[in-house]
Amino acid sequence: MWDYSEKVKEYFFNPKNAGVLDDANAIGEVGAIACGDALKLMLKVNTDTHVIEDARFQTFGCGSAIAASSALTELIIGKTVDEARKLTNRDIADFLDGLPPEKMHCSVMGAEALAAAVASYRGEAVDDDDHEDGALVCKCFGVDEGMLGRAIRTNKLTTLEQVTFYTKAGGSCATCHEAVEEVLAATNADMVAAGELLPGEAFTARAATAPAPAPAARMASAPITIAPPKPKASATPAQPGAAAGLTPAQEILAIGRVIDEMRGTFKADGGDVSLVDVSGDLILVHLTGTCAGCQLAGATLGGVQARITSTLGRPVRVVPVQQV
Amino acid sequence: MQPIYLDNNATTRTDPRVVEAMLPYFTEQFGNASSMHAFGADVGAAVGAARHSLQALLGAEFDHEVVFTSGGTESDNTAILAGLRVMPDRNEVVTSTVEHPAVLSLCDWLERNEGVVVHRIPVDSQGRLDIDAYRAALSDRVAVVSLMWANNETGTIFPVEGLADLAKEVGALFHTDAVQAVGKVAINLKDTAIDMLSLSGHKLHGPKGIGALYVRRGTRFRSLVRGGHQERGRRAGTENVPGIVGLGRAAELAAAYMADETTRVRDLRDRLEQGLLQRIGNCFVTGDPLDRLPNTANVAFEYIEGEAILLLLNKAGIAASSGSACTSGSLEPSHVLRAMDVPFTAAHGAIRFSLSRETTAPEIDRVLEEMPPIIARLRELSPFWTDGTPTADAFNPAYA
Structure with missing residues (x-):
């Protein structure tokens, strides 16, 4: 279930200004049934004062589409056409105390319907707008460059996913993703030039197509080094100079030496320890006498483990096993 | 009101009788079924009884053909991946355009990343499988066929018994996602050529997080999850005993209803x-x-x-x-x-x-x-x- 604000619910369950406006003198229609939402915005504008005296809507769509349409009518009634035209989809979303990110396209649909209605009022042919709005980018949802640019600029969009949430472009067959990214990169670049966006925030086509190496300056600040863990300082540094860089055979000899050195401790307690096998990080030892089954043997083996880790320069685990 | x-079809209410059956396995019967003591033995017997209930609901010949999993999605994934692995000389999968995402997303992934050839058989306006297209897609290159028993959105039933016979003709394994069908239609697996079948507990008034994969005896198989000998080495991991017991009870009730x-x-x-x-x-x-x-x-x-x-x-x-x-x-x-x-x-x-x-x-x-x-x-x-x-x-x- 969507996390709709109380205001969205209120405007969906009890929409204001729904229905047909019989004496409308400006109409804006956007969307299509195939796309899953469509809005018909009807305005009654005073031709002397250019004040929007009444507005009604009809919407095919989800709960947030209906709420956004109703919110739009509330926002524009009483405003002049020029004032209304300045509204953006953000104003619609803000009026509703926000929309889920995936539903922001509902607010964009409202803004586009308003633009279409204003164009119709002013007698501007919508077909001319098509030319100004550039090429159709997303064929599935009928989104052109102009609509993309407006949504990107108004909402400071910087990722493909955001553009899809706000305009639906690229939300179906995905074949237009590269074209959408081109528009996004170009619009972001304009926004950076106009000081509306920080250069680091802007979408760049390179970042999307191939994970090209980051700029040198950034590389320098985050050097990646892979080093073996530092051997822990030991009270009795065994075999100085033998740490790290040992061949497997040298490692086994070194482990044997450490265990031999430690045998005295075990023998003092009436037991013994011997090396069984070395397998990667595991050092298998065999405990005999009183050491076998002794709770304290674990602590003593911990000492052996620390010594071997220090000697080899890599972490190991010493595990007691039954002799095979 | x-x-x-x-x-x-999204999920069902867990039957109170199922919950009642499960509760002791959170409290006094907490043992690990694999353990060599009384705590484990009782639990092992309860898992066995649940397996029997599933066997009865599915009309399976042997109880050990039932492998408990975490649910329908895991069962679907296991079946298709196992089918491809046991037939290394075959590289194609046949499925339909209307499968659940548990199958379709996996097939998309296999196609994109593993070079597997996926045939998605279309349906007609009533959701019925295009049998001619299905026949045409079958060949000795097909490792596994995965077709749902019943569609989760429309309820349309595919004639899976017959579809399984056709798959056998080319030596392919046949898996069916029966998550929506189990408990709603009569199933008698021993009389069919179906090799694998997925089901989910929470679609039949059982708990969430438990399901099963039926694997016909003698079907070559590879475990998806490794790490233990549970479920005869076919699904590693300590058994979800309360879930299994709940699924068993749910299966009994489903048969009765x-x-x-x-x-x-x-x-x-x-x-x-x-x-x-x-x-x-x-x-x-x-x-x-x-x-x-x-x-x-x-x-x-x-x-x-x-x-x-x-x-x-x-x-x-x-x-x-x-x-x-x-x-x-x-x-x-x-x-x-x-x-x-x-x-x-x-x-x-x-x-x-x-x-x-x-x-x-x-x-x-x-x-x-x-x-x-x-x-x-x-x-x-x-x-x-x-x-x-x-x-x-x-x-x-x-x-x-």
Whole structure:
């Protein structure tokens, strides 16, 4: 279930200004049934004062589409056409105390319907707008460059996913993703030039197509080094100079030496320890006498483990096993 | 007012008798079934009894053909991946366009990353599989066929027994996602050529997080999850004992209620469909009218959008679901309805009512009362509808 604000619910369950406006003198229609939402915005504008005296809507769509349409009518009634035209989809979303990110396209649909209605009022042919709005980018949802640019600029969009949430472009067959990214990169670049966006925030086509190496300056600040863990300082540094860089055979000899050195401790307690096998990080030892089954043997083996880790320069685990 | 739950294809209420059966396995019977002491032995016996219940519900020949998993998705993934692994000289998978994402997403991934050739067999306008296309896709290059027993959105049933026979002719393994079918249609696996079958506990009034994969004895198999000898090495990991016990009890109950599903529940479903068609214009039932799950009604309402219908239904205390784009966060309507070529005018407004053995006649009657005003109200709001008739042609968008 969507996390709709109380205001969205209120405007969906009890929409204001729904229905047909019989004496409308400006109409804006956007969307299509195939796309899953469509809005018909009807305005009654005073031709002397250019004040929007009444507005009604009809919407095919989800709960947030209906709420956004109703919110739009509330926002524009009483405003002049020029004032209304300045509204953006953000104003619609803000009026509703926000929309889920995936539903922001509902607010964009409202803004586009308003633009279409204003164009119709002013007698501007919508077909001319098509030319100004550039090429159709997303064929599935009928989104052109102009609509993309407006949504990107108004909402400071910087990722493909955001553009899809706000305009639906690229939300179906995905074949237009590269074209959408081109528009996004170009619009972001304009926004950076106009000081509306920080250069680091802007979408760049390179970042999307191939994970090209980051700029040198950034590389320098985050050097990646892979080093073996530092051997822990030991009270009795065994075999100085033998740490790290040992061949497997040298490692086994070194482990044997450490265990031999430690045998005295075990023998003092009436037991013994011997090396069984070395397998990667595991050092298998065999405990005999009183050491076998002794709770304290674990602590003593911990000492052996620390010594071997220090000697080899890599972490190991010493595990007691039954002799095979 | 009691809420009315008609979204049982999404999940069902865990039967109180199932919960009761499970509870001791959280408290006194907490043992690990693999342990060599009394705590483990009792639990091991309970797991065995649950396996028997599943065997009976599925009509399987042997109880050890039932492998417990975490649910339908894991079972589907295990079956298809195992099929490909045991047949290294075969590199193709056959499935349909209307499968659950548990199958389709995996197939997409296999195609993209593993070079597996995937055949997605189309369906007709009633959701029935194109058998000719299926035959054409079968060859000795096909490792595994995965076709659902019943569709989760429309309830349309595929003739899986016959489809399995065809798969055998080319030596392919046959897996069926029967998550929606188990407990709603009679299944007798020992009389079929089906090699693997997936089921899920929470679709049949059992708990979530438990399911099973049937693997016919003698079927070559590779475990997906490694790490232990559980389930005869076919699914590693300490057994989800409370879940398994719950699934076993759910299987027993499902077997006992099967007759109810296919008679009383079917009648209620038909009453709902007929009632909606009588009361509301410009709507139709999707799916195969002849061979459909007894509990599923998928009705497409033209010129309105599904999420809006669901929100108003929810306000009236009725839970259903929709194939609409807006409910899922995707922008496309249901892939199942699109595969059936349901027109966009209706695909966005398709509502699925899925009943269960807990559904009552008064509940259906209340839905029939609530629906007409909801549909009328949204159509009044729709620009494609004026005074009781569609007016889609009168809509001339500036941006379409």
